[in-house]
Amino acid sequence: MFGKRKVRTVKGPATISEEEEARYKKNRGRSFIMLGLALGMLLASLDQTVVGTSLPKIVGELGGMSLYSWLFTAYMLAETVMIPIAGKMSDRFGRRPVFLAGMVTFMAGSFLAGMSTSMEMLIACRLIQGIGAGSMMPVSMATVADLYAPAERGKIQGLLGAVFALSTIIGPLMGGYIVDHMDWRWVFYVNLPVGVFAILVTSLKFPAIANKGSLPIDFLGMTALAGALVPALLVVTWGGSTYDWTSAIIMGMTVLSVLSLTAFILIERRAADPILPLRLFREPIFTLGCGGLFVIALGMFGVITYLPLFLQAVVGMSASNSGELIIPLMMGVMLTSITSGFLLRHTGYKVWLIAGPPVSALGLYLLSTLHIGSSATDAVLFLFITGAGMGAVMSNFIVAAQNVMPKSDMGVASGSMSLFRSIGGTVGVAFLGGILNSRMLQELSLHLTPEQLASLPTDANSVGQLLLVVTEPPIPEFLLDAIRLSLSNSITYIFFIGSIIVLGSIVFSIFVRSVPLKTSEEYHEIKGAEGAPVRTEGSVAEITAPKGEESK
Numbered sequence: 346m347f348g349k350r351k352v353r354t355v356k357g358p359a360t361i362s363e364e365e366e367a368r369y370k371k372n373r374g375r376s377f378i379m380l381g382l383a384l385g386m387l388l389a390s391l392d393q394t395v396v397g398t399s400l401p402k403i404v405g406e407l408g409g410m411s412l413y414s415w416l417f418t419a420y421m422l423a424e425t426v427m428i429p430i431a432g433k434m435s436d437r438f439g440r441r442p443v444f445l446a447g448m449v450t451f452m453a454g455s456f457l458a459g460m461s462t463s464m465e466m467l468i469a470c471r472l473i474q475g476i477g478a479g480s481m482m483p484v485s486m487a488t489v490a491d492l493y494a495p496a497e498r499g500k501i502q503g504l505l506g507a508v509f510a511l512s513t514i515i516g517p518l519m520g521g522y523i524v525d526h527m528d529w530r531w532v533f534y535v536n537l538p539v540g541v542f543a544i545l546v547t548s549l550k551f552p553a554i555a556n557k558g559s560l561p562i563d564f565l566g567m568t569a570l571a572g573a574l575v576p577a578l579l580v581v582t583w584g585g586s587t588y589d590w591t592s593a594i595i596m597g598m599t600v601l602s603v604l605s606l607t608a609f610i611l612i613e614r615r616a617a618d619p620i621l622p623l624r625l626f627r628e629p630i631f632t633l634g635c636g637g638l639f640v641i642a643l644g645m646f647g648v649i650t651y652l653p654l655f656l657q658a659v660v661g662m663s664a665s666n667s668g669e670l671i672i673p674l675m676m677g678v679m680l681t682s683i684t685s686g687f688l689l690r691h692t693g694y695k696v697w698l699i700a701g702p703p704v705s706a707l708g709l710y711l712l713s714t715l716h717i718g719s720s721a722t723d724a725v726l727f728l729f730i731t732g733a734g735m736g737a738v739m740s741n742f743i744v745a746a747q748n749v750m751p752k753s754d755m756g757v758a759s760g761s762m763s764l765f766r767s768i769g770g771t772v773g774v775a776f777l778g779g780i781l782n783s784r785m786l787q788e789l790s791l792h793l794t795p796e797q798l799a800s801l802p803t804d805a806n807s808v809g810q811l812l813l814v815v816t817e818p819p820i821p822e823f824l825l826d827a828i829r830l831s832l833s834n835s836i837t838y839i840f841f842i843g844s845i846i847v848l849g850s851i852v853f854s855i856f857v858r859s860v861p862l863k864t865s866e867e868y869h870e871i872k873g874a875e876g877a878p879v880r881t882e883g884s885v886a887e888i889t890a891p892k893g894e895e896s897k
Contacts, residue, residue: 646774678736704733
Protein backbone atom coordinates (compact mmCIF):
# COMPACT_ATOMS: atom_id res chain seq x y z
CA MET A 346 0.00 0.00 0.00
CA PHE A 347 2.90 2.30 0.77
CA GLY A 348 5.12 1.28 -2.11
CA LYS A 349 7.52 3.61 -3.85
CA ARG A 350 5.95 6.62 -5.53
CA LYS A 351 7.15 9.01 -8.22
CA VAL A 352 8.24 12.52 -7.26
CA ARG A 353 7.94 15.71 -9.27
CA THR A 354 11.56 16.92 -9.01
CA VAL A 355 13.96 15.98 -11.80
CA LYS A 356 16.93 15.87 -9.46
CA GLY A 357 17.79 13.03 -7.13
CA PRO A 358 16.29 9.55 -7.10
CA ALA A 359 13.00 8.73 -8.78
CA THR A 360 11.50 7.50 -5.55
CA ILE A 361 10.87 9.29 -2.30
CA SER A 362 13.44 8.98 0.46
CA GLU A 363 12.94 6.98 3.63
CA GLU A 364 12.63 10.25 5.54
CA GLU A 365 9.82 11.44 3.24
CA GLU A 366 8.12 8.05 3.48
CA ALA A 367 8.25 8.26 7.28
CA ARG A 368 6.89 11.80 7.17
CA TYR A 369 4.02 10.69 4.92
CA LYS A 370 3.07 7.90 7.31
CA LYS A 371 3.38 10.24 10.27
CA ASN A 372 1.11 12.85 8.73
CA ARG A 373 -1.45 10.26 7.74
CA GLY A 374 -1.44 8.81 11.26
CA ARG A 375 -1.80 12.26 12.79
CA SER A 376 -4.77 13.00 10.54
CA PHE A 377 -6.62 9.84 11.57
CA ILE A 378 -5.98 10.48 15.25
CA MET A 379 -7.22 14.06 14.97
CA LEU A 380 -10.34 12.91 13.11
CA GLY A 381 -11.30 10.67 16.01
CA LEU A 382 -10.53 13.34 18.58
CA ALA A 383 -12.52 15.93 16.63
CA LEU A 384 -15.52 13.59 16.60
CA GLY A 385 -15.20 13.18 20.36
CA MET A 386 -15.06 16.94 20.87
CA LEU A 387 -18.02 17.32 18.53
CA LEU A 388 -20.16 15.01 20.65
CA ALA A 389 -19.01 16.46 23.97
CA SER A 390 -19.72 20.06 22.98
CA LEU A 391 -22.84 19.13 21.02
CA ASP A 392 -24.60 17.92 24.15
CA GLN A 393 -24.08 21.29 25.83
CA THR A 394 -26.47 22.91 23.36
CA VAL A 395 -28.76 20.21 21.96
CA VAL A 396 -30.92 19.91 25.08
CA GLY A 397 -31.94 23.59 25.13
CA THR A 398 -34.29 23.48 22.15
CA SER A 399 -35.62 20.07 23.24
CA LEU A 400 -36.54 21.17 26.75
CA PRO A 401 -40.26 21.93 26.22
CA LYS A 402 -40.92 18.46 24.75
CA ILE A 403 -38.88 16.71 27.45
CA VAL A 404 -40.68 18.56 30.24
CA GLY A 405 -44.03 17.94 28.54
CA GLU A 406 -43.49 14.17 28.65
CA LEU A 407 -41.44 13.63 31.81
CA GLY A 408 -42.69 16.57 33.87
CA GLY A 409 -40.41 18.02 36.52
CA MET A 410 -40.22 21.60 35.27
CA SER A 411 -38.75 22.59 38.64
CA LEU A 412 -35.75 20.35 37.88
CA TYR A 413 -35.12 21.53 34.32
CA SER A 414 -31.99 23.52 35.20
CA TRP A 415 -30.35 20.33 36.46
CA LEU A 416 -30.25 19.01 32.90
CA PHE A 417 -27.56 21.62 32.30
CA THR A 418 -26.12 21.84 35.81
CA ALA A 419 -25.49 18.10 36.23
CA TYR A 420 -23.70 17.90 32.88
CA MET A 421 -21.55 20.97 33.50
CA LEU A 422 -20.66 19.99 37.08
CA ALA A 423 -19.49 16.53 36.06
CA GLU A 424 -17.63 17.86 33.03
CA THR A 425 -15.92 20.60 35.04
CA VAL A 426 -14.70 18.24 37.78
CA MET A 427 -13.44 15.63 35.29
CA ILE A 428 -11.50 17.99 33.00
CA PRO A 429 -8.39 18.51 35.21
CA ILE A 430 -8.45 14.91 36.43
CA ALA A 431 -8.59 13.51 32.89
CA GLY A 432 -5.87 15.89 31.72
CA LYS A 433 -3.53 14.71 34.47
CA MET A 434 -4.40 11.04 33.98
CA SER A 435 -3.61 11.35 30.28
CA ASP A 436 -0.16 12.71 31.19
CA ARG A 437 0.32 9.73 33.44
CA PHE A 438 -1.20 6.78 31.58
CA GLY A 439 -1.45 8.02 28.00
CA ARG A 440 -4.02 9.85 25.90
CA ARG A 441 -5.78 6.93 24.24
CA PRO A 442 -7.03 4.96 27.30
CA VAL A 443 -8.39 8.12 28.91
CA PHE A 444 -10.08 9.25 25.70
CA LEU A 445 -11.64 5.84 24.99
CA ALA A 446 -12.85 5.49 28.59
CA GLY A 447 -14.47 8.92 28.29
CA MET A 448 -16.11 8.04 24.98
CA VAL A 449 -17.55 4.76 26.30
CA THR A 450 -18.87 6.55 29.42
CA PHE A 451 -20.41 9.29 27.28
CA MET A 452 -22.12 6.77 25.00
CA ALA A 453 -23.47 4.81 27.97
CA GLY A 454 -24.91 8.02 29.40
CA SER A 455 -26.45 8.89 26.03
CA PHE A 456 -28.12 5.50 25.67
CA LEU A 457 -29.54 5.59 29.19
CA ALA A 458 -30.69 9.20 28.73
CA GLY A 459 -32.77 8.11 25.76
CA MET A 460 -34.33 5.40 27.92
CA SER A 461 -35.24 7.80 30.75
CA THR A 462 -38.69 7.52 32.29
CA SER A 463 -38.42 10.44 34.72
CA MET A 464 -36.65 13.78 35.01
CA GLU A 465 -34.57 12.43 37.90
CA MET A 466 -33.29 9.54 35.75
CA LEU A 467 -32.50 11.88 32.87
CA ILE A 468 -30.52 14.18 35.18
CA ALA A 469 -28.49 11.19 36.43
CA CYS A 470 -27.76 10.20 32.83
CA ARG A 471 -26.67 13.74 32.01
CA LEU A 472 -24.22 13.46 34.93
CA ILE A 473 -22.74 10.33 33.32
CA GLN A 474 -22.52 12.12 29.98
CA GLY A 475 -20.69 15.00 31.64
CA ILE A 476 -18.10 12.63 33.14
CA GLY A 477 -17.43 11.22 29.68
CA ALA A 478 -17.29 14.64 28.02
CA GLY A 479 -14.91 15.98 30.67
CA SER A 480 -12.60 13.04 30.00
CA MET A 481 -12.43 13.64 26.24
CA MET A 482 -12.01 17.39 25.86
CA PRO A 483 -8.61 17.97 27.57
CA VAL A 484 -7.17 14.86 25.91
CA SER A 485 -8.00 16.28 22.49
CA MET A 486 -6.13 19.53 23.15
CA ALA A 487 -3.16 17.79 24.76
CA THR A 488 -2.85 15.38 21.84
CA VAL A 489 -2.61 18.31 19.44
CA ALA A 490 0.40 19.46 21.48
CA ASP A 491 1.88 15.94 21.31
CA LEU A 492 1.58 15.72 17.55
CA TYR A 493 2.27 19.29 16.42
CA ALA A 494 4.98 21.74 17.41
CA PRO A 495 3.77 25.26 18.40
CA ALA A 496 4.72 26.72 15.01
CA GLU A 497 2.17 24.46 13.27
CA ARG A 498 -0.19 23.91 16.19
CA GLY A 499 -2.24 27.06 15.68
CA LYS A 500 -4.01 25.85 12.56
CA ILE A 501 -4.97 22.56 14.25
CA GLN A 502 -6.25 24.31 17.37
CA GLY A 503 -8.13 26.65 15.04
CA LEU A 504 -9.75 23.69 13.29
CA LEU A 505 -10.74 22.18 16.65
CA GLY A 506 -12.20 25.55 17.58
CA ALA A 507 -14.19 25.38 14.36
CA VAL A 508 -15.42 21.91 15.36
CA PHE A 509 -16.61 23.39 18.66
CA ALA A 510 -18.38 26.16 16.76
CA LEU A 511 -19.88 23.66 14.33
CA SER A 512 -21.28 21.64 17.22
CA THR A 513 -22.95 24.76 18.58
CA ILE A 514 -24.61 25.24 15.19
CA ILE A 515 -25.62 21.61 14.82
CA GLY A 516 -26.86 21.27 18.42
CA PRO A 517 -29.80 23.70 18.31
CA LEU A 518 -30.60 22.73 14.71
CA MET A 519 -30.60 19.04 15.49
CA GLY A 520 -32.51 19.52 18.72
CA GLY A 521 -35.09 21.71 16.99
CA TYR A 522 -35.55 19.27 14.10
CA ILE A 523 -35.96 16.28 16.42
CA VAL A 524 -38.43 18.20 18.57
CA ASP A 525 -40.48 19.21 15.53
CA HIS A 526 -40.41 15.87 13.64
CA MET A 527 -39.29 13.02 15.91
CA ASP A 528 -39.26 11.66 19.46
CA TRP A 529 -37.06 13.80 21.74
CA ARG A 530 -35.17 10.63 22.80
CA TRP A 531 -33.30 10.71 19.51
CA VAL A 532 -31.53 13.81 20.79
CA PHE A 533 -29.41 11.32 22.75
CA TYR A 534 -29.54 8.25 20.51
CA VAL A 535 -27.88 10.07 17.58
CA ASN A 536 -24.67 10.18 19.62
CA LEU A 537 -24.24 6.42 19.43
CA PRO A 538 -23.25 5.84 15.75
CA VAL A 539 -20.90 8.83 15.76
CA GLY A 540 -19.35 7.59 19.00
CA VAL A 541 -18.78 4.11 17.59
CA PHE A 542 -17.02 5.56 14.55
CA ALA A 543 -14.85 7.78 16.77
CA ILE A 544 -13.81 4.75 18.83
CA LEU A 545 -12.84 2.84 15.69
CA VAL A 546 -10.75 5.74 14.38
CA THR A 547 -9.01 6.39 17.69
CA SER A 548 -8.01 2.75 18.02
CA LEU A 549 -4.83 3.82 16.22
CA LYS A 550 -1.58 4.30 18.09
CA PHE A 551 -1.28 7.53 20.03
CA PRO A 552 1.85 9.49 20.92
CA ALA A 553 3.94 7.78 23.57
CA ILE A 554 3.73 9.30 27.04
CA ALA A 555 6.42 8.90 29.68
CA ASN A 556 5.04 6.44 32.22
CA LYS A 557 4.85 7.77 35.77
CA GLY A 558 3.23 4.62 37.11
CA SER A 559 5.72 4.33 39.98
CA LEU A 560 4.42 7.53 41.57
CA PRO A 561 1.31 7.34 43.78
CA ILE A 562 -1.94 8.61 42.29
CA ASP A 563 -3.13 11.82 43.91
CA PHE A 564 -6.51 10.55 45.13
CA LEU A 565 -6.57 13.03 48.01
CA GLY A 566 -6.05 15.88 45.57
CA MET A 567 -8.88 14.63 43.34
CA THR A 568 -11.24 14.42 46.33
CA ALA A 569 -10.32 17.88 47.59
CA LEU A 570 -10.65 19.37 44.09
CA ALA A 571 -14.16 17.91 43.70
CA GLY A 572 -15.01 19.12 47.20
CA ALA A 573 -13.99 22.65 46.24
CA LEU A 574 -15.56 22.81 42.77
CA VAL A 575 -18.96 21.15 43.25
CA PRO A 576 -20.16 23.22 46.25
CA ALA A 577 -18.80 26.43 44.71
CA LEU A 578 -20.65 25.86 41.43
CA LEU A 579 -23.84 24.94 43.29
CA VAL A 580 -23.56 28.15 45.31
CA VAL A 581 -23.48 30.31 42.19
CA THR A 582 -26.24 28.20 40.60
CA TRP A 583 -28.64 28.13 43.56
CA GLY A 584 -27.73 31.35 45.36
CA GLY A 585 -30.40 34.02 45.11
CA SER A 586 -32.80 31.77 43.18
CA THR A 587 -33.42 28.34 44.68
CA TYR A 588 -32.09 29.43 48.07
CA ASP A 589 -31.41 32.80 49.68
CA TRP A 590 -27.77 33.85 49.80
CA THR A 591 -27.94 33.83 53.61
CA SER A 592 -29.62 30.41 53.85
CA ALA A 593 -27.96 27.59 55.80
CA ILE A 594 -27.48 25.50 52.64
CA ILE A 595 -25.69 28.26 50.70
CA MET A 596 -23.55 29.28 53.66
CA GLY A 597 -22.70 25.66 54.44
CA MET A 598 -21.63 24.90 50.87
CA THR A 599 -19.56 28.08 50.77
CA VAL A 600 -17.69 27.03 53.90
CA LEU A 601 -17.22 23.49 52.52
CA SER A 602 -15.82 24.87 49.27
CA VAL A 603 -13.37 27.20 51.02
CA LEU A 604 -12.16 24.46 53.37
CA SER A 605 -11.77 21.99 50.49
CA LEU A 606 -9.84 24.56 48.44
CA THR A 607 -7.49 25.18 51.36
CA ALA A 608 -6.98 21.45 51.80
CA PHE A 609 -6.41 21.05 48.06
CA ILE A 610 -3.63 23.67 48.05
CA LEU A 611 -1.90 22.02 51.02
CA ILE A 612 -2.21 18.56 49.44
CA GLU A 613 -0.90 19.65 46.07
CA ARG A 614 2.16 21.29 47.61
CA ARG A 615 3.25 17.93 49.06
CA ALA A 616 1.93 15.44 46.50
CA ALA A 617 4.55 13.43 44.59
CA ASP A 618 2.53 13.70 41.38
CA PRO A 619 -0.12 16.41 42.00
CA ILE A 620 -3.36 16.38 40.02
CA LEU A 621 -2.92 20.14 39.40
CA PRO A 622 0.69 21.22 39.93
CA LEU A 623 0.67 24.67 41.51
CA ARG A 624 3.99 25.46 39.81
CA LEU A 625 2.08 25.88 36.54
CA PHE A 626 0.74 29.18 37.85
CA ARG A 627 4.28 30.54 38.12
CA GLU A 628 4.16 30.96 34.34
CA PRO A 629 2.33 34.28 33.70
CA ILE A 630 1.13 33.29 30.23
CA PHE A 631 -0.60 30.20 31.65
CA THR A 632 -2.14 32.14 34.55
CA LEU A 633 -3.30 35.02 32.35
CA GLY A 634 -4.70 32.55 29.81
CA CYS A 635 -6.75 30.80 32.50
CA GLY A 636 -8.09 34.17 33.69
CA GLY A 637 -8.87 35.35 30.17
CA LEU A 638 -10.73 32.16 29.28
CA PHE A 639 -12.70 32.36 32.54
CA VAL A 640 -13.83 35.94 31.94
CA ILE A 641 -14.72 35.62 28.26
CA ALA A 642 -16.60 32.35 28.91
CA LEU A 643 -18.43 34.00 31.80
CA GLY A 644 -19.76 36.67 29.48
CA MET A 645 -20.29 34.59 26.34
CA PHE A 646 -21.85 31.34 27.54
CA GLY A 647 -24.30 33.10 29.80
CA VAL A 648 -25.55 35.08 26.80
CA ILE A 649 -25.62 32.10 24.42
CA THR A 650 -27.67 30.10 26.92
CA TYR A 651 -30.51 32.63 26.94
CA LEU A 652 -30.41 33.52 23.25
CA PRO A 653 -32.77 30.67 22.18
CA LEU A 654 -35.27 31.79 24.85
CA PHE A 655 -35.24 35.31 23.40
CA LEU A 656 -35.69 34.06 19.83
CA GLN A 657 -38.51 31.64 20.68
CA ALA A 658 -40.42 33.38 23.46
CA VAL A 659 -39.95 37.02 22.39
CA VAL A 660 -39.51 36.94 18.62
CA GLY A 661 -41.83 33.96 18.21
CA MET A 662 -39.57 31.64 16.22
CA SER A 663 -39.97 27.88 16.22
CA ALA A 664 -37.32 25.69 17.82
CA SER A 665 -35.87 24.89 14.39
CA ASN A 666 -35.75 28.51 13.22
CA SER A 667 -34.20 29.75 16.47
CA GLY A 668 -31.48 27.16 16.01
CA GLU A 669 -30.83 28.35 12.47
CA LEU A 670 -30.33 31.94 13.63
CA ILE A 671 -27.42 30.85 15.83
CA ILE A 672 -25.54 29.79 12.67
CA PRO A 673 -24.08 33.28 12.01
CA LEU A 674 -22.67 33.37 15.54
CA MET A 675 -20.73 30.18 14.96
CA MET A 676 -19.82 31.10 11.39
CA GLY A 677 -18.04 34.08 12.89
CA VAL A 678 -16.26 31.80 15.37
CA MET A 679 -15.21 29.42 12.60
CA LEU A 680 -13.95 32.23 10.37
CA THR A 681 -11.54 33.79 12.86
CA SER A 682 -10.64 30.51 14.56
CA ILE A 683 -9.47 28.93 11.31
CA THR A 684 -7.98 32.14 9.88
CA SER A 685 -5.97 32.94 13.01
CA GLY A 686 -4.77 29.35 13.17
CA PHE A 687 -3.37 29.37 9.67
CA LEU A 688 -1.81 32.84 10.06
CA LEU A 689 -0.44 32.28 13.55
CA ARG A 690 3.13 31.48 12.56
CA HIS A 691 3.28 34.80 10.66
CA THR A 692 1.31 37.08 13.00
CA GLY A 693 1.86 35.50 16.40
CA TYR A 694 -1.00 35.13 18.86
CA LYS A 695 -0.87 38.55 20.55
CA VAL A 696 -2.68 40.48 17.81
CA TRP A 697 -5.62 38.04 17.91
CA LEU A 698 -5.85 38.15 21.71
CA ILE A 699 -6.00 41.95 21.60
CA ALA A 700 -8.53 42.17 18.75
CA GLY A 701 -10.97 39.50 19.92
CA PRO A 702 -12.52 40.96 23.12
CA PRO A 703 -13.49 44.38 21.66
CA VAL A 704 -15.07 42.76 18.60
CA SER A 705 -17.12 40.33 20.72
CA ALA A 706 -18.11 43.12 23.08
CA LEU A 707 -19.31 45.21 20.14
CA GLY A 708 -21.44 42.33 18.86
CA LEU A 709 -23.01 41.77 22.28
CA TYR A 710 -23.72 45.47 22.67
CA LEU A 711 -25.47 45.50 19.30
CA LEU A 712 -27.50 42.47 20.37
CA SER A 713 -28.64 44.44 23.40
CA THR A 714 -30.34 46.93 21.04
CA LEU A 715 -32.68 44.26 19.63
CA HIS A 716 -36.38 44.38 20.49
CA ILE A 717 -39.64 42.66 19.58
CA GLY A 718 -39.84 44.32 16.16
CA SER A 719 -36.16 43.83 15.17
CA SER A 720 -35.43 42.19 11.85
CA ALA A 721 -33.67 38.86 11.48
CA THR A 722 -31.02 40.59 9.34
CA ASP A 723 -29.93 42.71 12.31
CA ALA A 724 -29.69 39.66 14.54
CA VAL A 725 -27.64 37.76 11.93
CA LEU A 726 -25.11 40.59 11.56
CA PHE A 727 -24.74 41.18 15.30
CA LEU A 728 -24.34 37.47 16.02
CA PHE A 729 -21.65 37.15 13.33
CA ILE A 730 -19.66 40.02 14.85
CA THR A 731 -19.93 38.46 18.31
CA GLY A 732 -18.71 35.10 17.05
CA ALA A 733 -15.81 36.61 15.10
CA GLY A 734 -14.37 38.13 18.26
CA MET A 735 -14.88 34.94 20.23
CA GLY A 736 -13.09 32.78 17.65
CA ALA A 737 -10.03 35.04 17.66
CA VAL A 738 -9.45 34.49 21.37
CA MET A 739 -10.50 31.07 22.64
CA SER A 740 -7.95 28.78 20.96
CA ASN A 741 -5.13 31.33 20.97
CA PHE A 742 -5.02 31.60 24.76
CA ILE A 743 -4.40 27.85 24.80
CA VAL A 744 -1.78 28.01 22.02
CA ALA A 745 0.08 30.76 23.88
CA ALA A 746 0.21 28.73 27.09
CA GLN A 747 1.13 25.45 25.39
CA ASN A 748 4.03 27.24 23.70
CA VAL A 749 5.76 27.81 27.06
CA MET A 750 4.66 24.66 28.91
CA PRO A 751 6.97 21.63 29.19
CA LYS A 752 5.86 18.57 27.23
CA SER A 753 5.47 16.52 30.41
CA ASP A 754 2.72 18.88 31.67
CA MET A 755 0.84 19.32 28.42
CA GLY A 756 -2.20 17.29 29.46
CA VAL A 757 -2.68 18.88 32.86
CA ALA A 758 -1.98 22.36 31.48
CA SER A 759 -4.55 21.95 28.69
CA GLY A 760 -7.03 20.45 31.13
CA SER A 761 -6.55 23.26 33.62
CA MET A 762 -7.26 25.92 31.00
CA SER A 763 -10.36 24.02 29.92
CA LEU A 764 -11.34 23.87 33.60
CA PHE A 765 -11.26 27.65 33.95
CA ARG A 766 -13.22 28.07 30.72
CA SER A 767 -15.83 25.57 31.93
CA ILE A 768 -16.08 27.24 35.35
CA GLY A 769 -16.48 30.60 33.63
CA GLY A 770 -19.33 29.26 31.51
CA THR A 771 -21.07 27.70 34.52
CA VAL A 772 -20.71 30.83 36.63
CA GLY A 773 -21.82 32.96 33.69
CA VAL A 774 -25.04 31.04 33.19
CA ALA A 775 -25.86 31.32 36.90
CA PHE A 776 -24.69 34.93 37.32
CA LEU A 777 -26.42 36.34 34.25
CA GLY A 778 -29.44 34.14 34.96
CA GLY A 779 -29.76 35.75 38.39
CA ILE A 780 -29.51 39.23 36.85
CA LEU A 781 -32.08 38.22 34.23
CA ASN A 782 -34.62 37.04 36.82
CA SER A 783 -34.16 40.13 38.97
CA ARG A 784 -34.49 42.45 36.00
CA MET A 785 -37.55 40.60 34.72
CA LEU A 786 -39.38 41.01 38.03
CA GLN A 787 -38.63 44.74 37.91
CA GLU A 788 -39.93 44.98 34.35
CA LEU A 789 -43.09 43.00 35.12
CA SER A 790 -43.84 45.19 38.14
CA LEU A 791 -43.96 48.19 35.80
CA HIS A 792 -46.75 46.66 33.68
CA LEU A 793 -48.74 44.45 36.07
CA THR A 794 -50.54 44.81 39.35
CA PRO A 795 -49.13 43.06 42.44
CA GLU A 796 -51.94 40.49 42.21
CA GLN A 797 -51.12 39.68 38.56
CA LEU A 798 -47.40 39.56 39.33
CA ALA A 799 -47.97 37.14 42.20
CA SER A 800 -49.63 34.67 39.82
CA LEU A 801 -46.53 34.39 37.59
CA PRO A 802 -43.33 32.34 38.04
CA THR A 803 -40.24 34.14 39.33
CA ASP A 804 -37.69 32.78 36.85
CA ALA A 805 -37.30 33.79 33.22
CA ASN A 806 -37.38 30.29 31.74
CA SER A 807 -40.71 29.47 33.36
CA VAL A 808 -42.14 32.83 32.30
CA GLY A 809 -40.89 32.15 28.79
CA GLN A 810 -42.74 28.84 28.76
CA LEU A 811 -46.00 30.78 29.19
CA LEU A 812 -45.32 32.36 25.80
CA LEU A 813 -44.51 29.00 24.19
CA VAL A 814 -47.25 26.76 25.57
CA VAL A 815 -50.94 27.11 24.68
CA THR A 816 -52.87 27.13 27.94
CA GLU A 817 -56.51 26.46 28.80
CA PRO A 818 -58.08 28.77 29.70
CA PRO A 819 -55.88 31.09 27.59
CA ILE A 820 -53.86 33.85 29.22
CA PRO A 821 -55.31 37.30 28.38
CA GLU A 822 -53.55 38.96 25.48
CA PHE A 823 -52.61 42.07 27.45
CA LEU A 824 -50.86 39.85 30.01
CA LEU A 825 -48.94 37.99 27.29
CA ASP A 826 -47.86 41.30 25.77
CA ALA A 827 -46.60 42.53 29.15
CA ILE A 828 -44.69 39.27 29.70
CA ARG A 829 -43.16 39.40 26.22
CA LEU A 830 -42.04 43.03 26.60
CA SER A 831 -40.61 42.43 30.07
CA LEU A 832 -38.75 39.32 28.96
CA SER A 833 -37.39 41.13 25.90
CA ASN A 834 -36.06 44.05 27.94
CA SER A 835 -34.56 41.71 30.52
CA ILE A 836 -32.71 39.43 28.09
CA THR A 837 -31.30 42.33 26.07
CA TYR A 838 -30.12 43.82 29.36
CA ILE A 839 -27.96 40.76 30.09
CA PHE A 840 -26.61 41.02 26.52
CA PHE A 841 -25.36 44.48 27.55
CA ILE A 842 -23.89 43.15 30.81
CA GLY A 843 -22.22 40.36 28.85
CA SER A 844 -20.59 42.88 26.53
CA ILE A 845 -18.97 44.66 29.49
CA ILE A 846 -17.71 41.36 30.94
CA VAL A 847 -16.25 40.18 27.64
CA LEU A 848 -14.53 43.52 27.05
CA GLY A 849 -12.89 43.10 30.45
CA SER A 850 -11.00 40.04 29.22
CA ILE A 851 -8.76 42.33 27.17
CA VAL A 852 -6.89 43.12 30.39
CA PHE A 853 -5.54 39.56 30.38
CA SER A 854 -4.74 39.74 26.66
CA ILE A 855 -2.70 42.92 27.09
CA PHE A 856 -0.42 41.41 29.72
CA VAL A 857 0.20 38.11 27.89
CA ARG A 858 3.74 38.48 26.61
CA SER A 859 4.49 37.63 23.01
CA VAL A 860 6.82 34.62 22.75
CA PRO A 861 7.94 33.32 19.33
CA LEU A 862 6.35 29.97 18.57
CA LYS A 863 8.72 27.06 18.98
CA THR A 864 9.79 25.06 15.96
CA SER A 865 9.44 21.29 15.89
CA GLU A 866 13.07 20.69 16.89
CA GLU A 867 12.86 23.27 19.69
CA TYR A 868 9.64 21.79 21.04
CA HIS A 869 10.91 18.20 20.96
CA GLU A 870 14.32 19.37 22.25
CA ILE A 871 16.15 17.52 19.50
CA LYS A 872 19.92 18.17 19.71
CA GLY A 873 22.80 17.40 17.40
CA ALA A 874 26.16 15.91 18.32
CA GLU A 875 27.41 19.25 19.65
CA GLY A 876 24.18 20.25 21.35
CA ALA A 877 22.76 22.37 18.52
CA PRO A 878 19.16 21.84 17.36
CA VAL A 879 18.80 19.46 14.43
CA ARG A 880 16.53 20.28 11.50
CA THR A 881 14.01 17.49 11.36
CA GLU A 882 10.37 17.13 10.43
CA GLY A 883 9.68 14.64 13.16
CA SER A 884 9.56 10.88 13.02
CA VAL A 885 7.05 8.09 13.08
CA ALA A 886 8.01 7.53 16.71
CA GLU A 887 6.13 10.73 17.57
CA ILE A 888 2.85 8.98 16.88
CA THR A 889 3.83 5.41 17.64
CA ALA A 890 4.15 4.28 21.21
CA PRO A 891 7.03 1.98 22.12
CA LYS A 892 6.19 -1.66 22.31
CA GLY A 893 4.52 -2.50 25.56
CA GLU A 894 3.04 0.95 26.10
CA GLU A 895 0.19 2.53 24.12
CA SER A 896 0.60 0.22 21.16
CA LYS A 897 -0.99 -2.54 23.14
